[in-house]
Each structure stands twice: as structure tokens, then as C-alpha cells.
Amino acid sequence: MKLYYSPGSCALASHIALEESGTDYEAIRIDFGSAQQKSPEFLEVNPKGRVPALVTERGILTETPAILFYLVQSFPAVNMAPLDDPFALAEAQSFNSYLCATVHVAHAHRGRGERWAYEESSFEDMRKKVPESVSACFQLIEDTLIEGPWVLGDTYSMCDPYLYTVARWMEGDGVDINRFPKVKAQFDAIEARPAAARAIEAHFEGV
Amino acid sequence: MKLYYSPGSCALASHIALEESGTDYEAIRIDFGSAQQKSPEFLEVNPKGRVPALVTERGILTETPAILFYLVQSFPAVNMAPLDDPFALAEAQSFNSYLCATVHVAHAHRGRGERWAYEESSFEDMRKKVPESVSACFQLIEDTLIEGPWVLGDTYSMCDPYLYTVARWMEGDGVDINRFPKVKAQFDAIEARPAAARAIEAHFEGV
Numbered sequence: 001m002k003l004y005y006s007p008g009s010c011a012l013a014s015h016i017a018l019e020e021s022g023t024d025y026e027a028i029r030i031d032f033g034s035a036q037q038k039s040p041e042f043l044e045v046n047p048k049g050r051v052p053a054l055v056t057e058r059g060i061l062t063e064t065p066a067i068l069f070y071l072v073q074s075f076p077a078v079n080m081a082p083l084d085d086p087f088a089l090a091e092a093q094s095f096n097s098y099l100c101a102t103v104h105v106a107h108a109h110r111g112r113g114e115r116w117a118y119e120e121s122s123f124e125d126m127r128k129k130v131p132e133s134v135s136a137c138f139q140l141i142e143d144t145l146i147e148g149p150w151v152l153g154d155t156y157s158m159c160d161p162y163l164y165t166v167a168r169w170m171e172g173d174g175v176d177i178n179r180f181p182k183v184k185a186q187f188d189a190i191e192a193r194p195a196a197a198r199a200i201e202a203h204f205e206g207v
Numbered sequence: 208m209k210l211y212y213s214p215g216s217c218a219l220a221s222h223i224a225l226e227e228s229g230t231d232y233e234a235i236r237i238d239f240g241s242a243q244q245k246s247p248e249f250l251e252v253n254p255k256g257r258v259p260a261l262v263t264e265r266g267i268l269t270e271t272p273a274i275l276f277y278l279v280q281s282f283p284a285v286n287m288a289p290l291d292d293p294f295a296l297a298e299a300q301s302f303n304s305y306l307c308a309t310v311h312v313a314h315a316h317r318g319r320g321e322r323w324a325y326e327e328s329s330f331e332d333m334r335k336k337v338p339e340s341v342s343a344c345f346q347l348i349e350d351t352l353i354e355g356p357w358v359l360g361d362t363y364s365m366c367d368p369y370l371y372t373v374a375r376w377m378e379g380d381g382v383d384i385n386r387f388p389k390v391k392a393q394f395d396a397i398e399a400r401p402a403a404a405r406a407i408e409a410h411f412e413g414v
Contacts, residue, residue: 047351048305058294063308065272066301073293086280087265093300094273098255100308101270109323116316117336122329129324144254 001025002055004045006032007207008168010104011052012200014067016161016190019199021075027202065096068158080158088152095151095159099166103141106133107169131174138170142180149182149189156193164190208232209262211252213239214414215375217311218259219407221274223368223397226406228282234409272303275365287365295359302358302366306373310348313340314376338381345377349387356389356396363400371397 003018005011005027018025030036030051038049046053046062054061054070061067072081082088108115110130113123141163145151151159167187170177177184190196210225212218212234225232237243237258244256253260253269261268261277268274279288289295315322317337320330348370352358358366374394377384384391397403 047347048309056294059298061294061297061301063301063304065304066297069300070293070297073297086277087263087268090268090273090277090280091266093276094268094270097270097272097304097307100304101312102255105308105312106323116313116323116340117329117332119328119332121326122324122332125324125326125329133323140254 001057003027004030004042004051004053004055005203006030006037006051007204009051010064010100010162010165012168012203013064013162013165014052014054014071015203016164016196016199017068017071017080017158019202020080020161020193020195021071021078022195023075063100064162065093065100068096068162069093072158080156082152082155082157092152092157092159095145096162098137098141098145099162103134103137103166106130106137107166107173109133110173134170134173135175135179138167138175138177138180138183142182146182146186149185151186160186160190161196164196208264210234211237211249211258211260211262212410213237213244213258214411216258217271217307217369217372219375219410220271220369220372221259221261221278222410223371223403223406224275224278224287224365226409227287227368227400227402228278228285229402230282270307271369272300272307275303275369276300279365287363289359289362289364299359299364299366302352303369305344305348305352306369310341310344310373313337313344314373314380316340317380341377341380342382342386345374345382345384345387345390349389353389353393356392358393367393367397368403371403 001023003014003025005015015027030042036042037051043049045060048062052064052067054067061070076083081092109126113126147153150156151163164187167177167183177187210221210232212222222234237249243249244258250256252267255269259271259274261274268277283290288299316333320333354360357363358370371394374384374390384394
């Protein structure tokens with residue numbers, strides 16, 4: 001498999017999950033600095049002009065929750081989702097949906113305001129709100145969503161690298177992760193996993 | 208099961224899927240006009256203060272992609288997802304992730320700007336951009352995502368009531384659905400399904 005990514009983007013979650021899976025894969029860096037994600041070559045891979053994109057033998061997958069779910073289905077022995085328990089699996093999907101539809105979106109208003117407005121004054125106003133909206137998301141995660149020590153409780157799952165990935169954005173968003181003890185403990189626990197640490201190092205190499 | 212919904216919200220997708228499933232369920236309307244979704248009673252059901260929320264015998268599920276996936280797993284005979292094909296199932300999840308993280312979010316900038324900014328001038332700027340951003344989403348769906356006649360091709364799936372639900376917002380967003388022939392044909396085909404038509408009628412009753 002091939003993973004297209006940009007350092008620090010939400011593609012980090014898939015990068016970690018691939019490394020955890022133990023499979024052979026190639027990680028291909030896309031340079032956002034030169035807008036490579038909007039190049040004709042990359043738009044052939046992903047017409048959305050975004051990362052991640054996962055090239056599989058069956059075709060190309062996009063959207064982090066779907067890539068993570070595909071990886072856990074493809075490597076069930078890695079046990080990164082409760083595949084035999086429909087309710088628990090739906091809870092995991094719910095968590096990842098919240099990250100992509102609410103937490104990632106709150107964060108994106110810091111640097112991607114042009115997706116949703118035209119004026120610099122609006123972008124500035126959006127940036128001002130990010131610490132508040134991102135804090136509210138992590139407060140909800142801390143209070144009601146994360147079981148601890150991992151997102152789903154005692155078992156590491158596909159939700160964990162994704163939460164870690166969006167939690168990395170908090171510092172730049174002006175939010176102190178130490179306000180959220182369960183999130184912080186999960187964050188540190190991810191970095192202590194050898195496979196995750198390898199993926200993180202490769203992901204940010206030379207950045 | 209019990210579904211908490213507000214008329215015209217993304218909960219319509221779950222409402223249709225429940226009716227398609229053939230199961231007994233109760234649909235409970237939440238009055239956004241009086242901010243019932245922020246009431247202490249409802250925050251006990253869903254701390255996010257949003258709909259949909261699905262009460263099951265195992266607990267409460269939120270987030271449309273997760274609820275839809277739970278329903279298709281619970282009623283496999285209804286055949287609303289390719290449960291035996293990991294890649295096809297991931298593609299379905301990818302489609303629903305795009306709807307929740309990008310299409311719904313683009314639309315929400317018309318009426319929910321206070322989630323991401325403070326100033327009325329920003330909300331007005333956001334509202335101006337909605338026709339452009341929502342159009343771009345549906346152009347991508349038309350050109351690259353919807354197979355036709357249904358989202359995944361010949362088989363009706365959990366992606367269809369969700370696409371129908373967000374496509375209903377286009378008119379209010381200032382986008383003509385007729386610009387997107389596959390989306391329009393899918394929209395009409397949904398309304399021709401007896402179960403979907405029953406759900407839509409009940410959903411909007413008295414509105």
C-alpha cells in the first residue's frame with residue numbers, strides 16, 4: 001500500500017496505523033508548501049486535493065475514518081477495532097466521526113478560513129475563536145468520550161492514533177493539553193509505543 | 208430503539224434508515240426553536256447538544272455515519288452496506304465521512320457561523336460563500352463519487368439516505384440541484400421508495 005501524506009496533517013493517524021499493522025507500505029510526502037496537493041498529478045490520485053490518500057490493490061481510499069477502518073479490517077490480528085461487536089464498533093466510528101466533522105473542522109478555522117469565507121477580517125475573527133472551540137471539543141472528549149487509558153478503554157484501537165494526531169494541533173491552537181489529563185495520558189502513551197514512535201519519526205523527518 | 212431528531216437536520220438520514228430497516232422505533236422530535244437540544248434533559252442523552260441521537264439497548268449512539276453503520280450491522284438482511292467486502296465498506300464509510308466532515312460543514316456556515324467566529328460581519332461573509340462551497344462539494348460528488356443510480360452503484364445503501372438528506376439543503380443554500388443530474392436522479396429515486404417516503408412524511412409532519 002502507498003500512503004500520501006503531508007507532515008502534521010491528519011494523515012499522521014493513518015501513518016501510525018499502517019506502521020502498527022506491520023505491513024509493508026510506502027509513505028509518499030506531498031509538499032503543501034508548493035501546493036502539490038492541487039497539482040494535476042495528485043488530483044488524479046485524490047480529486048479532493050487533500051491528504052491522506054491510501055493506494056490499495058483494490059483502489060484509492062480517502063478520508064481518515066475510512067482508511068483507518070479499512071486497515072483494521074485488513075489486519076484483524078492487530079486488533080485495532082472491536083470488529084465482532086456492532087455496538088462497540090459503531091461507538092468507535094462515532095468517535096472518529098466526531099474528530100473529522102467537529103474537532104478537525106474547529107482546528108481548520110485557524111489556517112483554512114478561505115474554505116468558508118472571503119474576507120481577511122473573517123479569517124482573523126475565525127482564528128480568534130479557535131482556542132475556545134478547540135477547548136470545548138477536548139473538554140467534551142475528556143468528560144464524556146475517552147474511557148482511558150485508551151479511547152475505548154483497556155484496548156488500543158484505531159481511535160487512538162487519530163486522537164493523538166488532532167491533539168498534536170492543540171498547542172498551535174493555543175490550548176494547553178495539560179487541562180485534559182486523560183487526553184494527555186493517552187498522548188504520552190501513544191508516543192511510548194514503538195510502532196507509533198517509528199511512524200511519527202518518519203512522518204516528521206527533516207521537518 | 209428511539210431516535211431523537213429535529214426536522215430537516217441530518218437526523219433525517221437515520222430516520223429513513225430506521226424506517227427502511229423494518230424495525231419498531233420511536234422518533235422523538237427535539238425543538239431547536241426553544242433550544243431544547245441544549246436543555247439539561249437532552250444533554251443527558253447527548254452531551255454534544257446535537258441530533259441525531261439513537262437510543263439502543265446497549266447505549267446511546269451519536270454521529271450520523273456511526274448510527275447508519277450500526278443500523279446496517281443490526282439489520283444485515285436489509286442489505287444497506289457491503290458488509291462482506293472490506294474495501295467496498297471502507298468506500299461507503301469514506302463517502303459518509305465526506306458528507307459529515309465537508310459537505311455538512313460547508314452548509315452549516317449559512318446558519319451556524321457562531322460555532323467558528325464571533326462577529327456578525329464574519330457570519331455574513333460565511334453566508335455569501337455557501338453557494339460556492341456547497342456547489343464545489345456536489346460537483347465533486349457528481350463527477351467522482353456517486354456511481355449511479357445509487358451512490359455505490361446498483362445497490363441502495365446507507366450512503367443514499369445521507370446524500371438525500373444533505374442534498375435537501377441545496378435549495379436553501381442557493382444551489383440548483385438540477386446542475387447535478389446523478390444527484391438529482393438519486394434524490395428522486397429516494398422519494399419514490401415507500402419506506403423512505405413514509406419516514407420523510409413523518410419527519411416533517413406539521414412543519
